[in-house]
Amino acid sequence: xxxxxxxSLVTLCIFIILDSxxxxxxxxxxxxxxxYVFGDSYTDTGNFNATTRPSIFPHVNSHPYDxxxxxxxxxxxxxxRLVIDFIAESLNLSYFPPYLNKKADTTHNVNFDVAxxxxxxxxxxxxxxxxLDTVPQSLTTxxxxxKDYIKSSGCKDAVTTPSECKVVFDRALVWIGExxxxxxxxxxxxxxxxxxxxxxxxxxxxxxxxxLLKMGAKYIVVQGLPATGCFPISFILNPPPTKLxxxxxxxxxxxxxxxxxxxxxxKLHDLRKKFSNAVIVYGDDWHAYHEVYQNxxxxxxxxxxxxxxxxxxxxxxxxxxxxxxxxxxxTTSCKHPSxxxxxxxxxxxxxxx
Numbered sequence: 047x048x049x050x051x052x053x054s055l056v057t058l059c060i061f062i063i064l065d066s067x068x069x070x071x072x073x074x075x076x077x078x079x080x081x082y083v084f085g086d087s088y089t090d091t092g093n094f095n096a097t098t099r100p101s102i103f104p105h106v107n108s109h110p111y112d113x114x115x116x117x118x119x120x121x122x123x124x125x126x127r128l129v130i131d132f133i134a135e136s137l138n139l140s141y142f143p144p145y146l147n148k149k150a151d152t153t154h155n156v157n158f159d160v161a162x163x164x165x166x167x168x169x170x171x172x173x174x175x176x177x178l179d180t181v182p183q184s185l186t187t188x189x190x191x192x193k194d195y196i197k198s199s200g201c202k203d204a205v206t207t208p209s210e211c212k213v214v215f216d217r218a219l220v221w222i223g224e225x226x227x228x229x230x231x232x233x234x235x236x237x238x239x240x241x242x243x244x245x246x247x248x249x250x251x252x253x254x255x256x257x258l259l260k261m262g263a264k265y266i267v268v269q270g271l272p273a274t275g276c277f278p279i280s281f282i283l284n285p286p287p288t289k290l291x292x293x294x295x296x297x298x299x300x301x302x303x304x305x306x307x308x309x310x311x312x313k314l315h316d317l318r319k320k321f322s323n324a325v326i327v328y329g330d331d332w333h334a335y336h337e338v339y340q341n342x343x344x345x346x347x348x349x350x351x352x353x354x355x356x357x358x359x360x361x362x363x364x365x366x367x368x369x370x371x372x373x374x375x376x377t378t379s380c381k382h383p384s385x386x387x388x389x390x391x392x393x394x395x396x397x398x399x
Contacts, residue, residue, distance in 0.1 A: 078139075084189075085163070086164075089128055090123065110125070156195060158191050166250055176232050224331055226306060230299075256317060259321045274303045276294075282364060352364075353372070356371065
């Protein structure tokens with residue numbers, strides 16, 4: 047991730063803390079004592095295995111992933127810390143362990159997200175014969191994991207088991223990372239339209255938010271989609287003569303993610319009215335990414351669209367072939383990852399440490 051984007055989202059989280067009544071009512075310096083994380087590869091700290099890993103990026107547990115900060119592969123799809131890692135640091139919490147790592151201490155913090163995960167259940171893609179490179183997990187899968195995680199607490203919902211659910215969500219922040227990028231990418235070349243994906247993806251995401259609110263969640267951050275038209279994979283999947291926008295990104299993809307966010311924000315507004323005692327914050331990633339891409343040099347980036355780690359071939363150093371993606375035999379990474387907006391081509395990735 048770029049340092050600007052990381053800082054902007056950390057600032058967002060701090061604003062939530064300072065602006066909420068929980069900060070005023072608790073004398074301790076740490077306003078949240080636990081965080082539950084949902085999402086896909088933007089926030090995945092290691093929830094993948096042979097059945098969940100996207101086939102196009104099979105080398106995430108190999109060098110040079112995570113070299114800059116952790117100095118060893120940690121199954122993050124980046125080279126440094128994720129936004130959620132910075133959130134943990136700002137709250138003075140340990141990094142969020144992946145739910146599927148049964149050896150990890152998940153007493154206070156746990157991460158349920160899976161790289162390649164979709165908002166729409168896998169069965170939808172299966173019925174539409176879209177299974178190449180898709181993973182079987184979805185956001186509803188993560189919710190099921192969460193319910194299993196808290197099963198021993200006895201929490202079912204805030205109405206029938208109020209005291210049990212209060213324990214689960216007491217001073218707890220629910221963080222739902224950027225979702226649906228994969229939902230849109232998976233339908234490339236199919237007969238499905240983006241309008242269908244937008245409707246279904248937001249339906250399932252807001253339903254998960256609603257269920258968490260009904261269980262007793264009081265503080266939720268929902269990140270919107272970034273400016274996906276600026277990612278190297280968008281240029282590969284939408285080659286010329288695809289129209290570019292005013293900052294040189296794939297126009298149709300940036301419009302796609304922008305419209306998605308507008309609908310998502312409207313749905314979150316409805317949830318705020320229904321659950322007036324909860325704090326639901328929208329994380330505006332789209333404008334943060336757009337700002338950085340538009341003024342890359344201002345933020346220290348010299349490469350906007352070329353990936354740092356890849357095959358050293360093509361216009362973007364990125365080829366949609368598992369044998370040529372980051373970490374594969376023969377691929378290399380750049381000397382200065384912090385100068386590149388993209389780490390491995392699928393998303394914005396490198397960190398300044």
